[in-house]
Amino acid sequence: MPMNLFTFKGGVKPPTHKTQSVGLPIAVAPLPSRLVVPLHQSIGGTPQPVVAAGDKVLKGQLVGEADGWISAAVHAPTSGTVLEVGPHVQPHPSGLDAPCVVIAPDGQDRWIERQPFDHAAASPDETRRHLQRSGVVGLGGAVFPTHGKLTPAKSVAMAELVINGAECEPFITCDDLLMRERADDVVRGIGIFRDLLQPQKVLIGIEDNKPQAAAAMRAAVAAAGEDFAVIEVPTLYPAGGAKQLIRVLTGKEVPAAKRSTDLGVQCFNVATAYTAWRAIAHGEPVVSRLVTVAGNVRQARNYEVPIGAPMDEVLALAGPQPDTDGIVMGGPMMGFLVPDSRAPVVKATNCLIAHSARLFPPKAPEMPCIRCGACAEVCPHELQPFELYWFARAKNFGKTQEYALFDCIECGCCSYVCPSRIPLVHYFRFAKSEIWAREREKNAADEAKARYEFKQWRDEREKAEKAERLAKAAANQVSRKAAEATGEAPADAEKAAKTAAIQAAMERAKAQREAAQPKNTESLTPEQQQATAEIEARRAAAHLGDSEQP
Amino acid sequence: MEILLAIAIMALGAVVLGAALGFASVKFKVEGDPLVDKIEAILPQTQCGQCGYPGCKPYAEAIAKGECDINRCPPGGTEGVQRLADLLGREVKPLDAEEKPKAVAVIDENTCIGCTLCIQACPVDAIVGAAKQMHTIIAQQCTGCELCLPPCPVECISMQPIGENIENWKWKHPILAIKPVPPAVHAKEAA
Ligand code: SF4
Numbered sequence: 166m167p168m169n170l171f172t173f174k175g176g177v178k179p180p181t182h183k184t185q186s187v188g189l190p191i192a193v194a195p196l197p198s199r200l201v202v203p204l205h206q207s208i209g210g211t212p213q214p215v216v217a218a219g220d221k222v223l224k225g226q227l228v229g230e231a232d233g234w235i236s237a238a239v240h241a242p243t244s245g246t247v248l249e250v251g252p253h254v255q256p257h258p259s260g261l262d263a264p265c266v267v268i269a270p271d272g273q274d275r276w277i278e279r280q281p282f283d284h285a286a287a288s289p290d291e292t293r294r295h296l297q298r299s300g301v302v303g304l305g306g307a308v309f310p311t312h313g314k315l316t317p318a319k320s321v322a323m324a325e326l327v328i329n330g331a332e333c334e335p336f337i338t339c340d341d342l343l344m345r346e347r348a349d350d351v352v353r354g355i356g357i358f359r360d361l362l363q364p365q366k367v368l369i370g371i372e373d374n375k376p377q378a379a380a381a382m383r384a385a386v387a388a389a390g391e392d393f394a395v396i397e398v399p400t401l402y403p404a405g406g407a408k409q410l411i412r413v414l415t416g417k418e419v420p421a422a423k424r425s426t427d428l429g430v431q432c433f434n435v436a437t438a439y440t441a442w443r444a445i446a447h448g449e450p451v452v453s454r455l456v457t458v459a460g461n462v463r464q465a466r467n468y469e470v471p472i473g474a475p476m477d478e479v480l481a482l483a484g485p486q487p488d489t490d491g492i493v494m495g496g497p498m499m500g501f502l503v504p505d506s507r508a509p510v511v512k513a514t515n516c517l518i519a520h521s522a523r524l525f526p527p528k529a530p531e532m533p534c535i536r537c538g539a540c541a542e543v544c545p546h547e548l549q550p551f552e553l554y555w556f557a558r559a560k561n562f563g564k565t566q567e568y569a570l571f572d573c574i575e576c577g578c579c580s581y582v583c584p585s586r587i588p589l590v591h592y593f594r595f596a597k598s599e600i601w602a603r604e605r606e607k608n609a610a611d612e613a614k615a616r617y618e619f620k621q622w623r624d625e626r627e628k629a630e631k632a633e634r635l636a637k638a639a640a641n642q643v644s645r646k647a648a649e650a651t652g653e654a655p656a657d658a659e660k661a662a663k664t665a666a667i668q669a670a671m672e673r674a675k676a677q678r679e680a681a682q683p684k685n686t687e688s689l690t691p692e693q694q695q696a697t698a699e700i701e702a703r704r705a706a707a708h709l710g711d712s713e714q715p
Numbered sequence: 716m717e718i719l720l721a722i723a724i725m726a727l728g729a730v731v732l733g734a735a736l737g738f739a740s741v742k743f744k745v746e747g748d749p750l751v752d753k754i755e756a757i758l759p760q761t762q763c764g765q766c767g768y769p770g771c772k773p774y775a776e777a778i779a780k781g782e783c784d785i786n787r788c789p790p791g792g793t794e795g796v797q798r799l800a801d802l803l804g805r806e807v808k809p810l811d812a813e814e815k816p817k818a819v820a821v822i823d824e825n826t827c828i829g830c831t832l833c834i835q836a837c838p839v840d841a842i843v844g845a846a847k848q849m850h851t852i853i854a855q856q857c858t859g860c861e862l863c864l865p866p867c868p869v870e871c872i873s874m875q876p877i878g879e880n881i882e883n884w885k886w887k888h889p890i891l892a893i894k895p896v897p898p899a900v901h902a903k904e905a906a
């Protein structure tokens with residue numbers, strides 16, 4: 166491809182371990198015994214459950230409705246019965262629970278009625294909403310709701326749409342296989358993104374260790390009559406990081422505080438484009454995803470796995486070796502050891518690696534930092550990991566932020582090369598989560614303070630108002646007493662005017678009352694008139710009595 | 716003679732500078748006390764009064780004046796003491812009370828008689844309800860100050876600790892996260 170590529174700083178070349186899982190085509194995983202579908206599977210609001218225990222659901226039926234614009238819907242991955250909606254263990258380093266919809270499959274895998282979406286006739290907004298309803302999120306691992314990234318920035322023209330097929334992380338091959346086998350759908354999905362964003366060019370970046378995928382994509386682009394450029398980028402971890410790929414293909418550097426749209430670039434994963442096309446052309450929401458099952462197994466392979474399938478059942482398909490002692494979700498560089506292997510496969514699960522001490526020998530104990538600078542050399546964001554490490558370890562979080570902690574993408578290059586085997590990324594994650602927690606506490610404290618001050622102000626105001634009312638009543642009493650004593654109106658001119666005004670108002674009210682007298686009082690017998698006059702007199706007396714009391 | 720002259724010069728200098736300083740302190744007086752604000756920014760704003768002052772701000776003022784210790788605020792915890800010590804250059808002291816996990820108040824809605832006493836007690840207006848109506852607490856706004864517990868005549872308010880969840884979970888410090896070594900590894904190492 167005659168194109169000038171840029172480079173990013175740093176990077177490492179870990180063993181790729183990819184050949185084991187590309188030998189066989191994608192297989193559809195059998196339905197597991199039960200599906201545990203977490204409601205919160207994307208960045209943003211937690212979807213609200215719309216089913217309850219006992220409900221019958223069909224494959225693709227909505228079970229969790231998006232909560233707010235940055236949130237994506239969740240669907241039943243197969244037909245069956247909802248067993249419960251409740252907390253279950255999550256594929257998360259904490260091993261904590263979160264609300265899930267548990268479904269017992271009925272084995273028939275019956276779809277809802279699938280309605281293709283005519284995106285050519287629909288407005289861009291309707292298309293975005295359809296993608297949100299279909300639960301389309303970034304499948305590269307970040308799971309940001311895709312529709313939220315499909316609005317071009319107002320200030321900058323959209324120059325490049327970058328499609329990420331680099332897949333740089335060792336072991337993972339699900340995007341590779343997807344491009345090899347389903348390139349046509351991927352390319353049509355990219356076409357949808359292109360229509361919504363209207364970029365000047367579309368660049369598809371694929372690492373040069375996947376020639377078959379690149380060839381398949383080129384053929385699909387040609388067949389679709391598109392002008393997308395398929396570009397092979399040098400194999401160097403982390404070339405598949407969104408910021409790194411944007412840098413390599415466009416030369417643009419995206420700072421941490423900015424979104425790439427502000428620079429006229431947007432980036433999507435190939436699998437995201439594929440699911441977007443399925444949602445548009447076939448009306449199929451995201452109910453499954455490709456998962457590479459590799460590591461310490463007899464036959465590594467890519468499976469199309471329904472969302473919510475327990476990880477241990479999925480791993481069992483590939484035949485884990487007897488010495489397997491855990492499951493890593495994601496790759497060995499950025500993934501984590503899943504605390505509970507019954508955790509479900511979610512939209513973010515691109516790879517399951519059977520962990521064993523043979524494959525990942527335990528690291529020797531951490532040694533002190535010798536300031537060799539190797540970590541800074543490989544950092545793709547040109548950070549100084551050893552400085553960050555020092556401040557994070559000392560819990561000097563202000564300093565970590567000065568050293569641009571939040572530019573760190575947790576790629577793991579620094580930990581990979583550190584001769585002292587310092588778990589640098591762990592320190593950075595620790596520092597980040599502490600900073601976030603403090604931010605939350607600070608916000609809560611600020612809100613509490615504002616509410617407290619408002620309450621105090623309100624109490625003061627109520628007190629002042631009450632005092633004013635009491636003072637007024639007292640003044641009234643004094644003036645009335647004075648009037649009674651002297652038998653004449655108060656001398657004060659202002660008060661006299663007020664009294665006159667009140668008098669006038671009373672006259673007016675009386676006139677109005679009289680004018681509004683019901684008609685049936687006009688032709689009354691003398692006895693009736695007598696009776697009403699008596700009542701009126703009593704009422705007047707009572708009123709007088711009333712007004713005596715303040 | 717010379718020494719007298721020197722003393723006179725020094726005295727004159729002192730008088731002039733003193734006047735200048737006095738003038739500056741009046742002219743460039745800072746509104747409010749920045750130190751109090753800085754201290755208050757560290758306090759958790761729970762407004763519970765457990766420090767012995769009627770709220771966080773009075774406590775901040777007392778600290779700024781040096782009238783009391785920095786270890787009196789239980790909701791702020793040991794970390795709060797640490798941060799106050801860092802700010803003020805004082806010595807870190809152990810917390811003057813037992814540290815409690817964060818909690819929110821919950822009203823047993825079947826028992827509540829709608830007396831509005833708790834509404835009046837809540838410093839941050841976290842309770843909604845009206846006379847003779849069932850009351851409820853907005854968990855996001857409750858600071859866990861416990862001030863609503865004593866006024867309730869039917870004792871239907873209780874404190875529920877906020878457990879760890881995925882939203883507030885934090886990565887642990889790598890050095891502190893020591894895992895027990897399984898016996899098998901010991902055996903291997905010994906061999
Ligand atoms: S690579 Fe490790 S030892 Fe070298 S400077 Fe970085 S943290 Fe220190």
Ligand code: SF4
Pocket residue numbers: 540543544545546547548549550572573574575576577578579580589590593
């Ligand atoms: S993990 Fe962070 S600090 Fe380390 S190399 Fe990657 S970006 Fe740099």
Ligand code: SF4
Pocket residue numbers: 758759760761762763764765766767768769770771772774787788789790791
């Ligand atoms: S103990 Fe702490 S939270 Fe409670 S009022 Fe005092 S300073 Fe505020």
Ligand code: SF4
Pocket residue numbers: 819820836837838839840841842852856857858859860861862863864
């Ligand atoms: S609801 Fe109770 S515990 Fe919560 S802030 Fe109000 S008074 Fe304090």
